[in-house]
Amino acid sequence: MNKIKRYGRLYRVLVSQFLKTILQSKVDFFIGLIGFFFTQIMGIAFLYLVFEQIPDLQGWTLDQLIFIYGFAQIPRGIDHLFTDNIWMVSWWMVIDGDFDRYMLRPMNVFFQVICEKLQPDALGELLVGFALLILSISKGVVAFHAADVLLFLVSMIAGAVIYTSVKLFFASIAFWVKQSGPFLQVAYDMANFAKYPTEIYSRAVRFLITWVIPFAFVAYLPAGYFLGQRSAFATIGAECVIAVVFWIIAYSFFQYGTRKYESAGN
Amino acid sequence: MIQVEHISKEFVSPKKYPGLKGAIKGLFSNEKVRKTAVDDISFHISEGEIVGYIGSNGAGKSTTIKMMTGILTPTSGQCLINGIDPSKNRMENAQNIGVVFGQRTQLWWDLPLSESFTILKEIYNVSDEDYKDRMDFLNEVLDLPEFFDRPVRTLSLGQRMRADLGAALIHNPKVLYLDEPTIGLDIVVKDKIRDAIRQINEQYRTTVILTTHDIGDIEELCSRIIIIDEGKKIYDGGLAELKDTYGTSRRVTMEVRQPELFRKIDWEEKLHADESSIETELDDEKNLFSVSFDKNRIQVSDIISSVMQISDVRDIQIQETELSEIVKAIYRHALKGR
Amino acid sequence: MKKFLRTYLPFASNELKRNMAYKGAFYLFTLCSLFGSFIQYYLWMAIYGSAQGAKLGSLTREEMVVYVFMSYVTSSLTMISVSRELGRDVVKGSVAMNLIKPIDYRLSLIAKGMGTVVYHFLIPGIFVWIGLELYKVFILHLPAVSAGNILWYLISVFFSFLIYVLFDFCFGMIAFFTTYIFGMQMAKDALLSFLTGQLIPLSFFPGIIQRLFDFLPFSSMVYTPVMIYLGRYRPSELCFVLGRQLVWVVLLYLLGSLLWKQVTKRLVVLGG
Numbered sequence: 124m125n126k127i128k129r130y131g132r133l134y135r136v137l138v139s140q141f142l143k144t145i146l147q148s149k150v151d152f153f154i155g156l157i158g159f160f161f162t163q164i165m166g167i168a169f170l171y172l173v174f175e176q177i178p179d180l181q182g183w184t185l186d187q188l189i190f191i192y193g194f195a196q197i198p199r200g201i202d203h204l205f206t207d208n209i210w211m212v213s214w215w216m217v218i219d220g221d222f223d224r225y226m227l228r229p230m231n232v233f234f235q236v237i238c239e240k241l242q243p244d245a246l247g248e249l250l251v252g253f254a255l256l257i258l259s260i261s262k263g264v265v266a267f268h269a270a271d272v273l274l275f276l277v278s279m280i281a282g283a284v285i286y287t288s289v290k291l292f293f294a295s296i297a298f299w300v301k302q303s304g305p306f307l308q309v310a311y312d313m314a315n316f317a318k319y320p321t322e323i324y325s326r327a328v329r330f331l332i333t334w335v336i337p338f339a340f341v342a343y344l345p346a347g348y349f350l351g352q353r354s355a356f357a358t359i360g361a362e363c364v365i366a367v368v369f370w371i372i373a374y375s376f377f378q379y380g381t382r383k384y385e386s387a388g389n
Numbered sequence: 390m391i392q393v394e395h396i397s398k399e400f401v402s403p404k405k406y407p408g409l410k411g412a413i414k415g416l417f418s419n420e421k422v423r424k425t426a427v428d429d430i431s432f433h434i435s436e437g438e439i440v441g442y443i444g445s446n447g448a449g450k451s452t453t454i455k456m457m458t459g460i461l462t463p464t465s466g467q468c469l470i471n472g473i474d475p476s477k478n479r480m481e482n483a484q485n486i487g488v489v490f491g492q493r494t495q496l497w498w499d500l501p502l503s504e505s506f507t508i509l510k511e512i513y514n515v516s517d518e519d520y521k522d523r524m525d526f527l528n529e530v531l532d533l534p535e536f537f538d539r540p541v542r543t544l545s546l547g548q549r550m551r552a553d554l555g556a557a558l559i560h561n562p563k564v565l566y567l568d569e570p571t572i573g574l575d576i577v578v579k580d581k582i583r584d585a586i587r588q589i590n591e592q593y594r595t596t597v598i599l600t601t602h603d604i605g606d607i608e609e610l611c612s613r614i615i616i617i618d619e620g621k622k623i624y625d626g627g628l629a630e631l632k633d634t635y636g637t638s639r640r641v642t643m644e645v646r647q648p649e650l651f652r653k654i655d656w657e658e659k660l661h662a663d664e665s666s667i668e669t670e671l672d673d674e675k676n677l678f679s680v681s682f683d684k685n686r687i688q689v690s691d692i693i694s695s696v697m698q699i700s701d702v703r704d705i706q707i708q709e710t711e712l713s714e715i716v717k718a719i720y721r722h723a724l725k726g727r
Numbered sequence: 728m729k730k731f732l733r734t735y736l737p738f739a740s741n742e743l744k745r746n747m748a749y750k751g752a753f754y755l756f757t758l759c760s761l762f763g764s765f766i767q768y769y770l771w772m773a774i775y776g777s778a779q780g781a782k783l784g785s786l787t788r789e790e791m792v793v794y795v796f797m798s799y800v801t802s803s804l805t806m807i808s809v810s811r812e813l814g815r816d817v818v819k820g821s822v823a824m825n826l827i828k829p830i831d832y833r834l835s836l837i838a839k840g841m842g843t844v845v846y847h848f849l850i851p852g853i854f855v856w857i858g859l860e861l862y863k864v865f866i867l868h869l870p871a872v873s874a875g876n877i878l879w880y881l882i883s884v885f886f887s888f889l890i891y892v893l894f895d896f897c898f899g900m901i902a903f904f905t906t907y908i909f910g911m912q913m914a915k916d917a918l919l920s921f922l923t924g925q926l927i928p929l930s931f932f933p934g935i936i937q938r939l940f941d942f943l944p945f946s947s948m949v950y951t952p953v954m955i956y957l958g959r960y961r962p963s964e965l966c967f968v969l970g971r972q973l974v975w976v977v978l979l980y981l982l983g984s985l986l987w988k989q990v991t992k993r994l995v996v997l998g999g
Contacts, residue, residue: 129514136511140500151907158913165917165926172931173774176783181773224495226460228512229483244910309759316766323773328765382462382476385400386455 130234137238152243159203159247163196166318167255183320186264187350193255194349195318195342198282200248206287207242213294214304220387232381233291233374265349274348278359281366282341286314288366288373289336295373298380314338340365390564390596391434391457396466397620398427398452426452428620429466436563437594439586441601441611445720449620450600454566457598458488471563484513487557491569494553496541502552503537506559513560520559526592527555530585547578554585558595565589567599571606583609604713616719623719628712635718636710641689642679643696644704651678651699659695662687676703734830735838742842761851764799767926771795784931789867790957794928796859797953802925803847805887805948807840810899810915814908817899826991833896833983840892876958879965883952886972891948893979900990924950944975 167189174185216222225235259265267275293310296303313331317338321329333339340362348358401421427449434440444450455461457468459475459482467474475482488495496505510520528534531551536544544552550570557565567586571579587610589595601607607614607628614631616624624631645651648671656662656669668681680692689707696702775788786794813836816822825832863869898915902908920926922945929940929950940946951968954960960968 133511136508140497140504140508143500150905151910154905154907154910154914156910158910158917161914161917165921168921169927172927175933176931177774177777177779180777220493223455223460223490223493226479227458227483227486227488227495229480229514230512231480244913305759309762312759312762315762319766319770324769328769384461386451386460388451 130231133230134234134238138241141240155244156247156250159244160250161247163248163251166192167251181320181322184264186259186262188319189255190259190264190350191320191342191346192318193252193259194346195314196248196252196255197279198286198341199314200245200252201279201283202286202290203245203248204242205283206237206290207245208236208240209287209290209294210304210307211240212236213297213307214302217297217303217384218301218387222384223386226381226384233377266351267349271349274355274359278345278348278362281359281362282345284366284370285337285341285362288369289314289338291377292369292373295377295380298383298385310336314341317342319343337365337369390436390438391432391468391470391598393430393432393453393457393468394466395429395431396427396453396456396463396468397425397429398449398456398461399464400424400426425620427456427463427617430617430620430622431466432615432622432625434596434598436596437590438613439590439597439599439610441607441614442598442617443601443607443614443716444617448617450617451568453617454568454598454600458486458566459483484560485563487560487562487565489550489553489557489565489567489570491550491567491572494541494549496549496552496556498542499540501538501540502533502544505541505552505556509556509559515560519561523559523561527558530588531555532581547574547581550574550578550582551585554582558589561593562595564596564598567597567601569601569603570599571601571603579603579605586610604711604716608712616716618719631715632709632712635715636712637683637685638681638710639684639689640679640681640708641692642677642706642708643693643702644676645678645696645699646676646701646703648673648676648678648700654699656680656695660687660691735834738835738838739842739845742839743845745842760803761799761855764795767795768792784928786928786930789863789869791928792867793859793863793957794953796855797956798925798949800852800855800859801884801887801949801952801956802923803852804844804884805891805952806919806923806925807843807847807888807892808895808912809836809840809892810895810902811908811912812836812839813896813899814902817902818908822991833987836896837889837892840888844888872956873958876956879969880952880956883955883969883972886969886976887948887952889976890944890972890979893976893983894944894948896983897979897986900986903990903993919945919948922946923948924953944979947972947975 170185170188170192173180179185180188212222225232228235260267289310290307293303293307296306313336316324316328316332321332321339321343324332329339344353345358345362347353348355401423430449430453442450442453452461456463457470457475459479462476467476470482471485473482473485496502497508500508506524509515515523524533531554533552533555536548536552541549541552554567554570565586570586571582574582583606586597586599590597597610599606599610611628613627614624615622616631624634626634651671656667660667662682663686666683666686670679670681672678678696682689682692693702693705771791772788775783775791781787783791813822816825822832825835860871864871898911899908901911905911922940922943924946929937929946932940947968951972955965955968
């Protein structure tokens with residue numbers, strides 16, 4: 124308990140220092156936000172154009188697809204906001220030896236990695252996500268009951284953990300190959316598959332995004348619960364199990380990787 | 390305080406092939422290149438010692454330090470720092486040590502120095518009273534107040550080095566590792582840093598291990614040095630003994646009245662010396678005659694008396710080998726097998 | 728001309744070599760951009776499966792398969808960013824250095840871009856292209872693309888490349904005004920994927936917006952060459968769209984020169 128309190132305090136101290144430096148450039152903040160906002164909103168424009176031509180997509184209505192799309196943005200945004208520094212580990216920190224400093228301080232290494240940076244660009248994704256969500260609720264596509272709010276929060280957190288686990292796992296490859304950015308990029312881009320119902324893909328792709336890089340559990344499956352198609356247990360329950368399992372795998376791999384870390388200069 | 394037992398570190402990297410074809414080949418081949426950076430090194434260091442850890446570039450100095458600090462995990466062997474194995478209890482060990490890498494700062498680049506210290510106080514869980522005591526001491530020996538409110542990126546190299554040294558000491562570590570702490574600094578700043586290190590060592594009995602290429606650092610700070618070469622320890626002992634063991638060559642230079650008389654003399658025969666154990670040199674213009682020799686084989690008095698039999702001597706000068714010459718010889722692997 | 732080539736060819740070949748020197752993992756990186764195309768492919772197949780008519784946005788299902796993968800190949804050959812490097816040079820302050828050298832900075836960037844085009848043509852462009860044609864002939868049982876279409880396609884792709892780099896050069900000058908170019912790039916890439924027809928054929932847009940696109944350079948970047956490849960233009964139309972591309976090359980070239988002159992004048996005055 125004491126330990127949690129200490130880490131909470133440390134997080135506040137470290138992040139507030141970082142915020143001071145980024146708040147100095149409000150323009151950059153705004154530009155980044157716009158950049159990610161546009162990237163995500165284009166997918167919605169695409170859906171609108173397509174639905175001019177067809178009544179439904181394999182039984183899914185436009186409103187339902189928009190809900191899934193928006194739902195997918197929020198865990199992505201949460202993970203992007205808090206753990207963006209993992210990208211730096213995979214691209215530069217291991218190969219440059221900057222990872223040394225994490226190893227020298229009496230704090231958990233993963234904790235140090237994530238509290239070195241907050242990525243405000245993520246607000247662009249969160250904005251799209253919440254806007255679409257509110258739109259969906261106001262249109263009555265999904266009906267939220269009181270208990271659902273809690274389930275929704277759980278699902279968002281579990282989804283973010285899945286994102287973080289995938290990133291951490293592929294970034295950890297850098298401890299062996301020095302630079303794992305390309306691997307991480309490929310894995311991360313798999314998440315784009317999960318913005319649409321997975322039934323449209325071939326069986327191999329479906330297997331890949333469900334069981335290997337489990338992005339299907341981030342959005343499509345739990346969204347099924349809120350659309351009233353499946354039970355909470357089969358969707359959000361499964362999502363939590365997957366999140367825990369993949370987190371344990373990724374974190375153990377990362378821990379093992381830090382023991383293989385070779386620093387720079389050899 | 391520090392026990393290093395038979396540690397080795399091996400780096401394994403995939404074999405690389407040149408060109409595009411090579412890149413494709415590299416994707417499928419599984420060949421590995423092994424390199425032993427540290428090879429079975431052991432030593433013990435007691436509390437309060439200042440030890441110089443030296444060797445040429447790539448000899449394995451940094452690798453050893455990185456294993457002792459917990460950055461790298463040894464391939465075999467173990468080290469105990471104050472009873473803790475850094476590769477097993479990294480965090481506990483981190484609380485006990487301070488580290489300064491001369492080439493790389495550990496401070497927050499964009500923040501004022503004062504903020505870095507505030508963060509470090511939190512990270513190392515230093516109480517308010519301890520923090521105040523430490524800062525008073527550090528401000529005094531390192532003159533931190535002159536740039537305490539400036540962002541780290543605006544500091545000069547000398548200021549940054551002082552700041553880094555201060556930052557490494559904020560939690561009163563038992564062991565301080567310094568990796569080339571005076572690299573690139575001017576003489577005045579070097580002196581300042583060395584003074585600070587000495588004072589810290591005296592006041593808090595902090596054990597200090599430093600790697601350096603600067604002979605001045607060693608001569609002024611270290612009572613003991615450990616030399617490694619190609620990953621192996623080749624010397625461990627006092628500075629005086631090092632000079633005794635390796636620095637046995639002397640050079641005596643005499644100003645003589647009649648240098649022309651020295652031309653055709655076989656000195657090896659005259660001094661009963663082995664072949665090539667002495668070297669002579671004659672400078673006609675300045676009337677200087679000099680002999681380099683090994684003091685364990687030939688007495689300097691023999692040389693001087695032989696010379697005086699030939700000519701009057703106006704002045705005599707005897708030089709020891711400088712430490713830098715010894716170190717240079719070690720770096721050139723010239724002392725192997727001795 | 729010979730001197731011109733001697734001056735700028737090394738930029739292209741060095742860039743090609745630099746790309747080639749990347750290790751295996753980086754090929755993966757290039758290939759992962761193909762993911763987007765596969766997502767598109769599956770989406771479109773589902774969309775056509777749900778459609779009542781055989782054609783959507785004037786394209787048949789088979790034509791859409793070609794469209795999806797050829798728009799990938801086309802954009803990998805034409806959308807080569809020079810603004811990234813321009814931005815880097817501005818931030819590092821090395822633009823001023825480039826003004827000293829006896830070369831045209833913009834041409835050197837374009838030459839480098841050409842190097843990347845050759846690289847993208849090899850990895851993975853040509854493989855995707857051949858794969859697509861094989862799929863067309865053996866699975867979809869359609870005739871292979873005609874040599875004439877390939878020729879016109881390649882000419883159009885060359886114009887598209889010039890339009891894109893000249894446009895991107897103008898865009899890159901934003902770097903003189905903000906330091907966070909990454910965010911601007913994201914926004915630009917997102918908008919262009921839409922306006923060029925990379926994400927969805929422009930024929931899906933309402934008529935009035937399509938009319939508007941006729942007056943913008945973006946449709947010439949991806950949509951035009953892919954439609955040429957599909958053989959959707961009659962000879963007279965073909966001349967028109969190629970001519971329109973050429974006009975954009977000239978206009979953007981002039982715009983770039985004008986902006987560059989203004990910006991570097993400021994650079995000289997302010998120093999930097």
